[in-house]
Amino acid sequence: MSDPLAPIVVVGASAAGLSTAEGLRRGGYTGPLILVGDETHLPYDRPPLSKQLLSGVWDTGRLALRPPEALDALGLDLRLGRAAVALDTGRREVCLTDGTRIGYRHLVVATGAHARRLPGTGELSGVHTLRTIEDALALRAALRPGTRLVIVGAGFVGAEAASVARGLGCEVTMVTDAAVPLADGLGPELGTMLAEVHRENGVRIEPGVLVRDVLSDGAGRATGVRLADDRTVTADAVLVGIGARPATAWLEGSGVPLGDGVLCDATLYAGDGVWAAGDVASWAHPVTGSPTRVEHRTHASESGLAVARNILAGPGSATPFAPVPYVWSDQYDLKIQVYGSTRGADSVRIVEGSTAARKLVALYGKGGRVCGAAGVNMVRSVRGRRASVVAAEPFDRATAGSAS
Numbered sequence: 155m156s157d158p159l160a161p162i163v164v165v166g167a168s169a170a171g172l173s174t175a176e177g178l179r180r181g182g183y184t185g186p187l188i189l190v191g192d193e194t195h196l197p198y199d200r201p202p203l204s205k206q207l208l209s210g211v212w213d214t215g216r217l218a219l220r221p222p223e224a225l226d227a228l229g230l231d232l233r234l235g236r237a238a239v240a241l242d243t244g245r246r247e248v249c250l251t252d253g254t255r256i257g258y259r260h261l262v263v264a265t266g267a268h269a270r271r272l273p274g275t276g277e278l279s280g281v282h283t284l285r286t287i288e289d290a291l292a293l294r295a296a297l298r299p300g301t302r303l304v305i306v307g308a309g310f311v312g313a314e315a316a317s318v319a320r321g322l323g324c325e326v327t328m329v330t331d332a333a334v335p336l337a338d339g340l341g342p343e344l345g346t347m348l349a350e351v352h353r354e355n356g357v358r359i360e361p362g363v364l365v366r367d368v369l370s371d372g373a374g375r376a377t378g379v380r381l382a383d384d385r386t387v388t389a390d391a392v393l394v395g396i397g398a399r400p401a402t403a404w405l406e407g408s409g410v411p412l413g414d415g416v417l418c419d420a421t422l423y424a425g426d427g428v429w430a431a432g433d434v435a436s437w438a439h440p441v442t443g444s445p446t447r448v449e450h451r452t453h454a455s456e457s458g459l460a461v462a463r464n465i466l467a468g469p470g471s472a473t474p475f476a477p478v479p480y481v482w483s484d485q486y487d488l489k490i491q492v493y494g495s496t497r498g499a500d501s502v503r504i505v506e507g508s509t510a511a512r513k514l515v516a517l518y519g520k521g522g523r524v525c526g527a528a529g530v531n532m533v534r535s536v537r538g539r540r541a542s543v544v545a546a547e548p549f550d551r552a553t554a555g556s557a558s
């Protein structure tokens with residue numbers, strides 16, 4: 155049974171966990187509130203890791219999500235440097251690495267995601283991922299003029315790192331199994347344009363090929379990668395940018411429903427007093443009904459606030475979470491922004507600007523309705539199209555009169 159005086163415990167002290175805590179306090183919750191995080195840093199922001207921190211424009215002091223006094227004002231019991239390792243949903247207790255067991259009334263899982271690694275590379279030096287401050291500092295230390303960097307994967311994080319590494323004078327090769335690199339989320343036309351921009355900036359792209367393994371010098375240091383077609387690419391450093399997997403290992407066997415993340419209903423509730431927010435949450439989207447997981451910075455904050463609202467609303471009064479996802483990426487002098495969901499779109503049309511001008515807005519459609527909008531260096535215009543995404547406007551009407 156739930157103890158009404160037991161604390162609300164939030165596991166994961168980053169964007170989603172912090173916004174949950176702030177939402178609870180803002181919503182009037184004055185009871186005990188424990189925020190547990192396995193990193194030793196105060197909550198910090200991840201998007202600058204592959205941008206300003208990697209390039210050296212910022213130091214780590216600029217990454218804090220809130221100044222210490224703002225955290226103090228929340229009246230949290232902040233337990234950093236300790237991971238949650240197990241959950242007993244029957245007793246409503248969470249166990250930490252330091253051996254403590256904390257009873258809870260509500261538990262919010264905000265443990266985010268871990269960078270995926272290539273099998274067998276754990277012990278090799280010179281192989282990097284990019285998820286934490288430590289990852290970014292280690293990669294930054296390796297990036298010197300003339301460093302040969304291989305980036306495995308062509309998602310936003312890999313593409314941003316390529317752009318920064320070229321700015322630092324590195325030789326960069328990007329290897330991706332996609333036929334059109336960078337097209338994964340944006341479609342072939344925009345992907346081709348972005349690939350052109352990378353090539354013009356000196357990045358060598360190897361599309362349509364998998365990395366078979368990472369080569370080493372026999373002394374535990376990576377020396378490059380071997381591709382599936384047996385070619386090799388020599389490197390001083392390898393960045394593995396092949397996505398992230400939700401951090402749910404500690405919940406296995408707890409009875410919390412797991413799939414691609416913590417499986418929640420439309421209100422972000424997983425049952426037994428457990429909620430989820432941010433990258434780790436997979437929730438039944440109230441419009442599509444499909445399990446949906448989003449790895450975007452604004453989503454982390456919005457879902458944390460939604461969980462706080464729903465906890466405070468009380469049983470039976472929680473409301474479905476139906477955000478319009480938003481993500482951005484900075485590469486060279488391009489600002490890319492996406493509203494809604496572009497994956498699985500069956501039509502794409504550029505409605506303003508052009509790929510040639512490297513300034514454009516494209517609308518994405520699915521089943522005849524607008525499902526997403528992407529902009530390149532057209533901040534205001536793409537924001538103006540958000541309404542079409544929210545309303546799922548008929549695609550033909552939203553794109554009427556556009557050039558292509």
Ligand SMILES: Cc1cc2nc3c(=O)[nH]c(=O)nc-3n(C[C@H](O)[C@H](O)[C@H](O)COP(=O)(O)OP(=O)(O)OC[C@H]3O[C@@H](n4cnc5c(N)ncnc54)[C@H](O)[C@@H]3O)c2cc1C
Nearest residue numbers: 166168169170192200201237238266432433449450451454
């Ligand atoms: C390099 C990089 C660049 C990015 N750039 C952009 C961008 O430009 N735009 C954008 O929209 N999004 C971007 N993102 C994505 C965005 O940063 C994430 O969506 C956001 O950080 C998710 O927040 P979160 O709080 O859900 O998870 P996380 O930020 O992953 O935080 C989860 C926290 O929980 C901790 N944790 C995990 N397991 C446990 C445990 N068992 N016990 C205790 N603590 C635990 C983790 O160590 C971490 O501190 C980027 C991400 C990365 C890595």
